[in-house]
């Protein structure tokens with residue numbers, strides 16, 4: 001029987017995000033954020049679901065942490081809700097909001113669970129959106145002010161910090177395609193937003209270094225290995241351009257301090273190139289301790305002369321998929337890890353998200369036998385192990401997600417958790433995948 005053992009100090013974790021699990025959207029002084037606003041507009045979200053209650057983690061966090069403890073989970077990636085701390089995004093501090101995160105983080109640490117804190121997981125205070133949001137460079141300064149307070153409050157006890165979760169999604173889904181908050185549809189704005197977010201990332205890394213804190217700081221990017229539908233040169237170019245649009249634009253900026261020339265040329269021709277300076281790029285590429293990667297699936301591209309602005313379209317293949325309609329393609333994780341290792345100087349990597357949505361049901365015995373999810377996780381971890389065995393500096397893996405939760409535009413229709421949440425009763429049911437993962441953690445290995 002094949003056994004895949006991971007490095008001795010490999011980080012095994014689970015991940016969530018504030019807006020998706022906390023609920024308590026207007027409790028204890030929390031300010032409105034752009035997802036409170038976006039979900040309140042009919043038509044934006046599946047069945048007009050919202051995060052007003054979600055998993056009620058704001059009130060049930062102790063119970064949820066007990067489940068983590070029972071499963072032997074030692075690392076937990078969470079995000080802090082900016083508007084709980086600064087209801088207006090800056091200035092006046094909401095002490096009750098700060099106290100919640102103190103209780104949460106202290107409870108984790110008291111149980112030997114290491115927190116990895118994401119400062120921004122999409123939930124911008126609405127007051128900042130009202131002044132232009134991330135398209136307004138002033139918001140960068142407010143983000144640095146928020147980060148400084150978090151570092152002062154938690155810098156000594158939080159060992160891993162992630163500045164931003166997925167600037168590409170915030171930029172493109174939120175500001176080009178309009179399917180995420182704040183629902184803007186303008187590519188030029190979207191790319192300026194991406195730039196300003198990256199700039200805020202670099203400024204916060206510099207701030208972290210200046211405070212002589214002992215932890216590690218990085219950024220999380222959603223990345224996907226790209227494949228041409230055929231070996232026709234037009235399809236090959238389409239895959240290259242999409243790779244630039246999704247992956248290289250962000251990887252090159254953060255790890256090399258430059259935007260990729262082919263994409264700068266394309267964006268300039270399309271008149272959507274953001275304004276930026278050499279100084280900006282130097283700040284953006286302030287050295288990070290690790291690169292966070294969120295991997296779910298690969299991207300297959302074909303040439304499409306009508307596709308704006310890339311002349312490239314994603315292809316939906318008839319292959320096994322998750323409930324999100326994303327192709328199950330584990331080798332894409334290996335491709336991505338090895339490409340990044342070779343092209344970006346062997347930077348330390350954390351997989352900050354990987355997981356799958358499936359249409360889970362509670363069976364007659366009250367159990368959730370989610371073998372599909374176990375299969376997905378097993379196959380992806382085997383690819384991760386293959387990358388490590390070939391020298392990739394992969395230091396850890398955070399499974400998305402600990403709990404079923406609010407899946408953005410899909411609302412509660414998509415379940416990613418290894419713990420089932422009955423939203424009517426708020427009952428938790430530990431799924432079979434959680435017990436399986438608990439064993440992987442205990443043995444620090446995968447067994448066939």
Ligand SMILES: OC[C@@H]1[C@@H](O)[C@H](O)[C@@H](O)c2[nH]c(CCc3ccccc3)c[n+]21
Pocket residue numbers: 017020165166169222294296353400406407408416
């Ligand atoms: O969709 C599952 C998770 C979200 O619940 C997380 O909040 C988010 O960090 C995250 N990113 C991705 C990959 C990029 C993506 C996000 C949303 C929609 C489509 C693609 C998948 N996920």
